[in-house]
Amino acid sequence: MxxxxxxxxxxxxxxxxxxxxxxxxxxxxxxxxxxxxxxxxxxxxxxxxxxxxxxxxxxxxxxxxxxxxxxxxxxxxxxxxxxxxxxxxxxxxxxxxxxxxxxxxxxxxxxxxxxxxxxxxxxxxxxxxxxxxxxxxxxxxxxxxxxxxxxxxxxxxxxxxxxxxxxxxxxVAIPGTVPARARPVTGRLLVASVARTVPWKRMDHLVRAVADPRLSTAVRLDVFGEAGSHQGELEDLVRELAAPVYFMGYTEDLPQRLAGYDLLATAAVQEGFGRAVIDAAGAAVPALVPNAGASPELVIDGLTGLVYDPDDPWDLVAALTDALLDREALARMGRAARALAEAWYxxxxxxxxxxxxxxxxxxxxxxxxxxx
The missing domain is CATH 3.40.50.2000 (Glycogen Phosphorylase B;)
Known part of the structure; x- marks a missing residue:
């Protein structure tokens, strides 16, 4: 029965x-x-x-x-x-x-x-x-x-x-076709992150990375998600470092919004799954994730995205630099990420x-x- x-x-x-x-x-x-x-x-x-x-x-x-x-x-x-x-x-x-x-x-x-x-x-x-x-x-x-x-x-x-x-x-339900890429013409590497602004998401690590002088004029980070307990501190950090970071708030059409980005980045080391990685894959966008928690289960390093050492801030900066210098590789990884999501997730x-x-x-x- x-x-x-x-x-x-x-x-x-x-x-x-x-x-x-x-x-x-x-x-x-x-x-x-x-x-x-x-x-x-x-x-x-x-x-x-x-x-x-x-x-x-x-x-x-x-x-x-x-x-x-x-x-x-x-x-x-x-x-x-x-x-x-x-x-x-x-x-x-x-x-x-x-x-x-x-x-x-x-x-x-x-x-x-x-x-x-x-x-x-x-x-x-x-x-x-x-x-x-x-x-x-x-x-x-x-x-x-x-x-x-x-x-x-x-x-x-x-x-x-x-x-x-x-x-x-x-x-994760992904769109039947890749959403149209509507992105601002900035010349920058456009990076998205999806997280409530709470401490365990470690968004401050991403803010500090894109504020690095080697990246700050060439990268932009947009953060999607509800404001959490850490929002005020993060906004203060963005102002202090003059970091190219923008808080976009919660969105109902996340896969469509992510289609305008080159890369998704995460920083949490206790992520139980990391749905945003698959949401991004549905838009043919690869992910940059820490080698901790469930994140490396969702990303095949060098094939569907990039994996960095969460204990080494320079490794995160280096990974973002690699992404900045090879947009074609990002596009290839995005296509592979979508194929993996369609096959398994x-x-x-x-x-x-x-x-x-x-x-x-x-x-x-x-x-x-x-x-x-």
Missing amino acids: VPHVVITWVTTARGGAENSVLELADNLARLGPNVDVVWWRHGGPAASPGMAARVHDVSDWDSYRQTLTGVCRAAGDRPVVVISSHRTVAADALLAPHARVIPVVRHVVNANQVLRVIDPHDGALVERTIGDLPWDVLAGVPVWVGISHASSASLRQHVPRARYVSTIHNG TPGRCAAQYLTLVMGQRRISRELEAAR
Whole structure:
């Protein structure tokens, strides 16, 4: 019997993770299962309409609790699988005790990293390290998912009580054709970055790099994304260094906007996936990424983009200089990046892997029980 699938999500901002969750729900529903999405707006956006999955948009703990228990009851005798996240897994495990809960961790976690999670007893958004999650509640969760090999490896290292960890890379919907390149005529190397301006994104590293005297008159960096807690400090740094950096804000048409750039650059070393790399690939734009977190999984150095040492600021400057001096190589890498994205990072492939995991829940549980 095909399980009824419920996907839960707590959104606190507009970003790539929100898009990935909705694309997963839509594509999973197209493969056959009944899919409900319980979408808790906790300061973030409403869910997009017009999906194959049923979306329940809620705005508080009582509504979340009632909606989740309601859709689980509505499944009747059909088994229920809840695809959760680190934020909601404990709450979901308590609210749906007869369902199989699969938490998806969208970070590269470490022992001291503070995560924002829903308290399963009162619905408050609280801060916890991975080790401080309520593992008495989570002991029965048989399978965890990391959205990259780096994410899964961090779970195996820091969450030994996560008994089985599977890796399922995100899927990203890319345009059917390469968007038209509409770029300003500046003669500069146009570099885009996509990130909320929060400290862990390390945008200051990119600002300092493009402010280097060898690059500052030949490069321009445009930053797309919602303003975060680090925005004011970054703006002060841009003014202090006279850096060629512009903050563009959040955009709904990111792939089309990225088509006007020569290169995407990132700096975060704890990126769980890095959706912007694939968004850029859809526009045939290569990426420059640090050799840390999940980023080097998405970029084949020298073929679909460039990888630099995040601990060496001069290596970032050198990589930008190489990009500046060889625009033809960037164009070749952009075409290869799009081909790779079309071959592997598709929403259909991602949904098919989740469906395989959903259908195998009973077998996995039996294997884990036998191994005890």
